[in-house]
Structures are given as structure tokens and as C-alpha cells.
Amino acid sequence: MNRSQPLVLGIESSCDETGVGIVRGTALLSNTVSSSMEEHVRFGGVIPEIASRAHLDAFVPTLQEALAEAGVKLGDVDAIAVTSGPGLAGALMVGVCAAKALAVATGKPLYAINHLVAHVGVGLLQRDDGGQHPALPDNQGALPDNLGALLVSGGHTEILRIRNITDDVELLGSTIDDAAGEAYDKVARLLGLGYPGGPAIDKLARTGNAKAIRFPRGLTQPKYMGTADEPGPHRYDWSFSGLKTAVARCVEQFEARGEEVPVADIAAAFQEAVVDVITSKAVLACRENGITELLLGGGVAANSRLRQLTEQRCSAAGIRLTVPPLELCTDNGAMVAALGAQLVMAGVDASGIGFAPDSSMPVTTVSA
Amino acid sequence: MLILAIDTSAVASAALVSDDAPEGVLANFSTEDTRSHAEVLAPGIDAMLADAGVTGADIDAIVTGVGPGPFTGLRSGIATARTLSYVWGKPLHGLMSLDAMALEVAESTAAVPEFLVATDARRKEVYWARYTLADGQLPRLVDGPHVGFAADLPGLPAYGAGAGLYEDVLRADPDFSSEQPDALFLGQFALARLAAGEQLLDSTPLYLRESDAQVPGPRKRAL
Numbered sequence: 001m002n003r004s005q006p007l008v009l010g011i012e013s014s015c016d017e018t019g020v021g022i023v024r025g026t027a028l029l030s031n032t033v034s035s036s037m038e039e040h041v042r043f044g045g046v047i048p049e050i051a052s053r054a055h056l057d058a059f060v061p062t063l064q065e066a067l068a069e070a071g072v073k074l075g076d077v078d079a080i081a082v083t084s085g086p087g088l089a090g091a092l093m094v095g096v097c098a099a100k101a102l103a104v105a106t107g108k109p110l111y112a113i114n115h116l117v118a119h120v121g122v123g124l125l126q127r128d129d130g131g132q133h134p135a136l137p138d139n140q141g142a143l144p145d146n147l148g149a150l151l152v153s154g155g156h157t158e159i160l161r162i163r164n165i166t167d168d169v170e171l172l173g174s175t176i177d178d179a180a181g182e183a184y185d186k187v188a189r190l191l192g193l194g195y196p197g198g199p200a201i202d203k204l205a206r207t208g209n210a211k212a213i214r215f216p217r218g219l220t221q222p223k224y225m226g227t228a229d230e231p232g233p234h235r236y237d238w239s240f241s242g243l244k245t246a247v248a249r250c251v252e253q254f255e256a257r258g259e260e261v262p263v264a265d266i267a268a269a270f271q272e273a274v275v276d277v278i279t280s281k282a283v284l285a286c287r288e289n290g291i292t293e294l295l296l297g298g299g300v301a302a303n304s305r306l307r308q309l310t311e312q313r314c315s316a317a318g319i320r321l322t323v324p325p326l327e328l329c330t331d332n333g334a335m336v337a338a339l340g341a342q343l344v345m346a347g348v349d350a351s352g353i354g355f356a357p358d359s360s361m362p363v364t365t366v367s368a
Numbered sequence: 369m370l371i372l373a374i375d376t377s378a379v380a381s382a383a384l385v386s387d388d389a390p391e392g393v394l395a396n397f398s399t400e401d402t403r404s405h406a407e408v409l410a411p412g413i414d415a416m417l418a419d420a421g422v423t424g425a426d427i428d429a430i431v432t433g434v435g436p437g438p439f440t441g442l443r444s445g446i447a448t449a450r451t452l453s454y455v456w457g458k459p460l461h462g463l464m465s466l467d468a469m470a471l472e473v474a475e476s477t478a479a480v481p482e483f484l485v486a487t488d489a490r491r492k493e494v495y496w497a498r499y500t501l502a503d504g505q506l507p508r509l510v511d512g513p514h515v516g517f518a519a520d521l522p523g524l525p526a527y528g529a530g531a532g533l534y535e536d537v538l539r540a541d542p543d544f545s546s547e548q549p550d551a552l553f554l555g556q557f558a559l560a561r562l563a564a565g566e567q568l569l570d571s572t573p574l575y576l577r578e579s580d581a582q583v584p585g586p587r588k589r590a591l
């Protein structure tokens with residue numbers, strides 16, 4: 001196997017995107033994604049069974065397209081990588097079975113990869129022509145020291161510290177209930193704004209007054225925060241379920257009074273509450289853990305206010321922020337391939353084909 | 369003709385069947401458990417191919433059971449079969465999974481001219497189908513597959529683990545009361561039907577049930 005510039009094919013199926021990406025070392029060759037998002041619209045959220053059915057039908061066509069776009073044959077591939085967790089169990093299962101079958105049919109080594117750490121892997125990618133991707137930092141194919149990652153999506157909300165992407169990743173904080181993107185979807189439904197909620201709320205919030213209403217910031221009371229020396233139980237954790245309830249109460253109160261619901265103001269105030277608590281806790285975690293480089297990942301990285309406030313607070317705290325291009329922030333196969341290539345280059349053993357997908361795989365397990 | 373057959377509609381199983389092999393079977397394996405397909409199927413197929421000295425190039429066609437069966441397990445086999453078929457460039461066929469047990473019944477001394485096959489559909493229901501059997505013929509599917517309560521099935525002799533689970537209301541054959549569809553019989557059935565010039569199904573899963581997702585109704589207003 002070529003361990004210096006390995007050609008790696010990555011497969012992602014942990015939520016509603018079927019992704020296949022191909023990299024050579026740190027060079028991105030192709031990134032094909034098929035999403036079942038449209039099929040979830042009428043339900044107002046991702047339905048795991050519908051996502052799983054869609055993965056089954058999308059996998060082979062997505063694979064074919066990714067190979068064609070990269071101009072490579074399966075026989076040329078040095079290794080295969082697949083998301084084995086965390087994620088929706090039934091959805092993970094489809095990608096894992098397909099990846100194992102690929103490994104059986106081709107005899108190539110297979111790496112079972114942690115989805116969250118893979119989000120960080122995109123920070124290492126460079127364009128195929130050897131130049132830098134315009135929105136990627138000057139990474140020289142290596143991750144900076146003192147690196148953290150803030151991941152915000154419909155499926156997860158985490159802050160990680162990465163000392164070494166192949167074997168030393170630590171979860172500093174995460175949501176203890178809903179993911180931030182999930183809160184957006186639920187509130188968008190409350191406000192009658194449709195699915196997915198993130199873009200709808202982001203757009204409407206621009207016309208509203210975020211200060212008109214104040215919604216609670218979860219887990220910010222002293223008993224949860226503690227101090228830097230004596231941290232409370234949820235110093236870097238988030239909670240969005242109380243916020244969702246508060247928005248529902250607020251809407252009900254306007255209705256009970258027979259007043260028109262100020263949808264734009266509520267959207268703006270809700271968004272401000274989410275973004276404020278995410279960024280303040282993330283920056284706090286960075287400052288207290290010596291993190292000076294922060295990578296933003298996950299689909300909610302597309303949110304204009306999240307980007308703005310994260311940039312503002314990072315720069316005030318002397319933290320350099322990197323936001324990869326959006327198609328690499330949302331779930332995709334290239335990030336899985338990118339992390340797979342790092343594991344190959346670091347000489348890490350392949351996972352074999354006997355592993356089980358793990359819907360709650362911890363970030364300390366970079367590969368199974 | 370050498371066929372690789374895979375079925376994960378209940379247990380995970382795979383078989384290499386060939387019209388050249390004695391009894392038509394080159395190799396096969398099956399698990400007992402119905403919940404670890406993603407873990408055990410690929411290693412099972414890999415070991416089976418290695419033991420039989422067979423490579424992808426030797427295989428003429430792949431046949432997969434398309435259910436009905438519990439969704440997640442069912443997809444394991446179909447995802448595997450579709451991927452192997454793509455990489456090896458071999459034709460892929462589907463076969464209704466209950467047909468496998470119908471053939472097993474037909475080849476046993478328990479065979480009767482008309483019978484049911486039933487497997488566990490969970491949620492107190494069974495997947496079932498009705499077959500007729502004429503001497504020297506393959507069993508013929510005459511009704512199904514369906515999903516429903518055992519108590520609502522026709523009063524015919526019933527074979528399979530689904531019958532065994534509800535032997536109080538079904539005429540369950542005791543010799544078959546824990547039998548599950550197996551790729552061994554699935555492959556043999558496919559081989560016989562292809563040899564007779566018949567068409568098989570494609571690999572579209574027979575879920576029989578919707579995803580269970582509810583379209584949310586309008587939110588109740590406070591007034």
C-alpha cells in the first residue's frame with residue numbers, strides 16, 4: 001500500500017447524506033453527495049427509516065459518480081474508509097455493509113472511521129492541482145498545534161480538542177439533548193417556516209429584532225458553569241430543549257392575548273440565543289484549553305449569524321478561525337476519505353471487516 | 369452456472385450454489401441471530417469464498433433475498449449484494465425471501481399441496497405467503513407476501529419461525545417451527561428458475577410497511 005500519498009475512498013451515511021469522496025494524500029479528487037433531504041420535508045425532520053432506504057438506493061450511483069469524477073478505478077484505490085459512528089444506527093448500517101462488500105470484492109484494507117473526527121479532517125484537504133482551496137487555510141497538509149473544532153449540525157453540537165487527528169482527540173463539550181440544527185428545525189416548525197429550519201430562520205431573522213425578546217441560554221447558570229479552576233458539570237456543554245420550550249410558550253402567549261405573533265422577532269431572538277451560547281461556550285473552552293486555532297464544521301456553519309459571531313468572538317480572543325467551504329462542512333464522503341488517508345499515512349492498522357457500526361462511537365475512538 | 373446467494377431477511381446467510389456441484393451446493397453459512405448482520409455478513413462471505421477457492425471472477429450471478437423482513441437487517445444483504453454485483457460486474461437478481469423456505473418445505477417429507485410460509489415481522493405480526501405444490505414441480509407462490517396478524521391467516525399448514533411463534537392460532541409444522549429463510553435454498557430456487565428460463569425479480573426490497581413516520585399535523589393554537 002502507498003502510505004505516503006494514499007488514494008483513499010471515503011463513504012458517509014450517518015444521517016441523510018449519502019457521500020462518497022476520493023482523496024490522494026491531502027488532495028481532494030472528488031466529493032459526491034446524494035441527499036434525501038427533500039423526502040424529509042413533509043415530516044419536518046430527518047426520518048431515520050426514510051434516510052436508510054434512500055442510502056440503499058443512492059450508494060452505487062454515488063460511488064460510480066465519485067469514481068468517474070476523480071478519474072480513478074476501484075483497483076487503483078489504496079484503502080477504503082467508512083463512517084462507522086456516531087450517527088443513526090440504521091443509516092450507518094447501509095454505508096458500513098456497502099463498504100465491507102467493497103473491501104471483500106476488491107481485497108482493499110478498510111478503515112472504520114469516527115464521523116466527528118472526520119469533520120476535522122477536511123481542515124487538511126487541499127485542491128487537486130496542488131494549490132490551496134481558496135477557502136481552506138494555508139495548511140501545508142498538516143494541522144496546526146493547539147487546534148480545536150466546533151461542530152454544529154442537525155445531528156450534533158460539539159467542541160473538540162485535537163492534539164493528533166489520528167490518535168488524540170478529546171471531547172470538551174457537547175449538547176446534552178437536541179443538536180443545534182434540530183432546535184432550528186423544531187422552532188421553524190413552531191413558527192410555520194418549514195424544513196430545513198436553519199436557512200429559513202436565518203433569512204427571516206435578518207428582518208427581525210433580536211432584542212425584542214430574550215430567550216434563555218441553556219446551562220449557563222453558575223451551578224452548571226462553575227469556575228475555570230473548579231468547573232461545573234456542564235461548563236462547555238449546551239442544552240437546547242429548554243429554549244425550544246421557551247419559544248413555544250412565547251408563541252402561545254401572543255396567541256392567548258389575541259395578538260399577532262411577531263415571527264421575525266422570535267426567529268431573530270431564538271437565533272441570537274442559540275448562536276450566543278454556542279460561541280460564548282466554544283470560545284471559553286478554547287481560552288481555557290490553550291486552543292488558538294478553531295475549525296468550524298457541520299451544516300449549521302452555513303448560518304450567517306453563527307459565522308459572524310464566531311469570527312467576532314474568536315478574533316477578540318486571539319483565536320484564528322477557519323471555516324471550510326460549505327460543501328465540506330456538511331456531511332460528505334471526502335471528509336471520511338481525508339481522515340482515512342491520515343490514518344494510512346500515520347501507519348495505523350486497518351479495521352478489518354468484522355467491526356460493528358456504533359451509533360454512539362466516542363471521539364476518543366478515531367478508528368475502530 | 370455458479371451463483372452467490374445472500375439472504376438477510378431474518379438471519380444472515382449466504383451460499384455458493386452451482387449446477388455442477390454435488391447436491392448443487394458448494395459452500396454455505398448462516399448465523400442464528402437476527403441482529404448482527406452488518407457485523408457478520410461480510411466476514412462470512414469472505415471466509416466462504418476463501419474456503420471454496422472461489423473468486424468474484426468465477427461467479428456468474430448474484431441473487432439476493434428481497435424480503436419481506438425487518439428493514440435494517442434486510443438492507444444489509446441487499447447493500448452487500450448490490451455492491452458485490454457492481455464491483456465484480458456480475459448480474460444481480462432478487463428473489464422473495466419466503467420462497468427460500470417454500471423450497472425447503474417442498475424438499476422435505478412434510479410437504480403438502482397447499483401451505484403457508486411465515487416469518488417473524490415483530491410488533492406481533494408475521495410476514496407470510498401462500499404456496500401450492502404439484503408433484504415434481506417447484507412451489508408456486510399464489511398469494512403474498514403480506515404482513516399481518518397470525519390470527520388473520522388462512523387455515524392452512526404453516527411453516528417457519530413465524531408459524532412457530534404463533535402456534536396457538538396457526539397450524540404450525542413442529543419440524544419447521546424455528547426455521548428461517550436461508551440463502552442455501554434461495555440460491556437453489558434461483559438456479560432452478562433461471563435454468564427453466566424464468567425471470568427473477570430485481571433487488572428492490574419488499575418492505576411491505578411504510579416508514580412509520582407521521583406527517584405532523586398543524587400545531588394547536590393557544591386560542
Ligand SMILES: [Zn+2]
Nearest residue numbers: 153155298331
Ligand atoms: Zn456531521
